[in-house]
Amino acid sequence: MPTLNQTVRQAGLLQCNVCGGLSRPPASLSRYSVLRCPRCHARLHTPNRKRSVEVTWALLIASAILYIPANALPVMSVYMLGSGQPDTIISGVYKLWSTGQWPLALIVFVASIVVPLLKLFALGFLLVGIQRCSRWRQHDRMRLYRLTEYIGRWSMVDIFVIAILVGLVQFGNLARVDANAGSLSFAAVVVLTMLAAHTLDERMIWEEC
């Protein structure tokens, strides 16, 4: 591809986040004007680093706080023949492991514990880099962002497993599965980190401040 050796910003253009369309901003803008993409009518973000960074931090901190009840509270309870107890995510993984179902234990461990933690740290790391205007390994940081954005939704697998088990295992006293409050905070962590990945404008990784 022939390149024009210029970024959108250097050429004084605006690029739509949604459709990628380019446009030329008017020379003067009042504080109250909202720019709309001429092609898809999405709101154009005049590069406002501060806002993107602030909103992402807020979402990230909220999900970090919710990560605690998500792991401390039970997510579901399995009752067999009248006996059973609530399980947290970790005790669920441990139970799978101890009954010899280690591949399954590994999937749940990675999707429910490693991925959310990884997302929290990765987004925090990217934000610090952006705030310090770091030029260090921009390619790899971009790759980290892509990875974070991609794996986020897979954490929902635990919520779906709970939904399926609760929906299927309803045999009264013989066997029964109930959902518990931990699943609510866990889903909130997944949703908030997904939103945080969305509000982080990844082009800030490449831009000079």
Next chain:
Amino acid sequence: MPKQNITPMPASCENGQLACPECGLLHRHMPLAPGKVAHCRQCHTVLYRDDPAMTDSVLALTVAGLILFALSNVFPLLGLRAQGVETGLHLLGASWAFWQQGFWVLALLVSLNLFLFPLLELLSLLTIALTIRLNWQPDLAILLFRWMRVLKPWGMLEVFMLGILVSLVKLGSMATLIVGTAFWSFSALIVVMAAANAVLDPYTVWQKLDKRCRH
């Protein structure tokens, strides 16, 4: 003071320039041989592809997807038999389960993930493909494609599939499992939707929907 909407001058098709959606580096558009892919010089992101059959492929896959979606919602997905008692689960039963337990927020989230967003995605793809194919007024297709790309990560059919597989292994030792008809149509639906999205090239679609760019 009310907000004032301003539409700046378009600069998209001006001397064929386009910007990398990831890093913002400007490139000049070049015609490609069929099946070839253009990458960004700086970050190697895919910029556009040339596939003459794109619209027709997307259309065929979307129609197949809508049929499979209907089947997946009508027939039971999984069943469980223990001591002569049988329980069944439909696709939306996953959401219903949370509702019955009093977690209506989760019920809402799951039904958005498994029903509303995937359906919206299929209908949007259909509208977009038809708009390009039949030269309709592009306004609705533009609106749908814009929202489809924002809502994309929130449709979670393939994540649910992993959930089904994990549940199958978990339950396999406890009781007799019945794999329902919807399980198969659901598996096919995931493949078909992934294929439709792989075939679809966003740059080409935007180019075709933008009246100013039609060369």
